[in-house]
Amino acid sequence: MNASGDELAPEVRAIVDAARERPGGDTRVSVDARSFPDAVEQTVADGRIPVIAEVKPTSPTTEGVRDDDPVELAREMVTGGATALSVLTEPDHFGGTTDSLRRIRDAVDVPVLRKDFVVREEQLDTVESDLVLLIARFVDEDLSDLVEAARERGFQPLVEVHTRDELVAALAAGADIVGINNRDLGRLDVDLGTFEALAPEVPDDVLLVAESGVKTTDDVRRMREAGADALLVGTAIMDGDVRQNTHTLSTPT
């Protein structure tokens, strides 16, 4: 499923073009991954809601840059009850670095998702992580091949979709962790109805993550009722006290 491109917001077009130019790693990585499904199960057993808290210094839809130490933010998120962390490694538009991912993964014991625009196999080799994001709309290679290439290296691929066609492609590619992104990358607006519309089409044995636009405990409840096994939250956690924000969103009300 290749990016057709024209319907993308200009900011997103620029991000994907830059991603295509980015080199891969020289040597193939081999990851000893921390299990995300186990972490989710443990959180639920503890009576809490699985939240993947995202370390996102900035983004095309955020004002300003948060320049606190990413490792400190990550630790606070884990103390606040994050089941896993998502770390942006995209350098040009999200203020991410592979180095902060490495340092964060060394500093915490929860699974860490590498959030980037990986479009080719060699780009999997730039840094180790427990989960790696593959955005169905953007991969240059066949999605099944990239899912397979990620698994061969030990990663748990999280395949992100936004439409029914992408969801069908993700399931056909054998994805067992699927993220439904509520943000439309064409227009950059967010609609939690996207998750509600697509979630019923996802088989029960797939771990389902609701991504983007979750701001309040009401939003959390809404996504859980629609079938989210976990929530991926960036902006609403990065804005203010990250420990408190993570705690609030992961505590059932």
Ligand SMILES: O=P(O)(O)OC[C@@H](O)[C@@H](O)c1c[nH]c2ccccc12
């Ligand atoms: O800040 P939000 O609305 O809570 O969203 C987090 C996350 O879903 C979002 O950052 C995201 C979803 N898919 C992506 C792909 C690349 C970069 C970022 C993203």
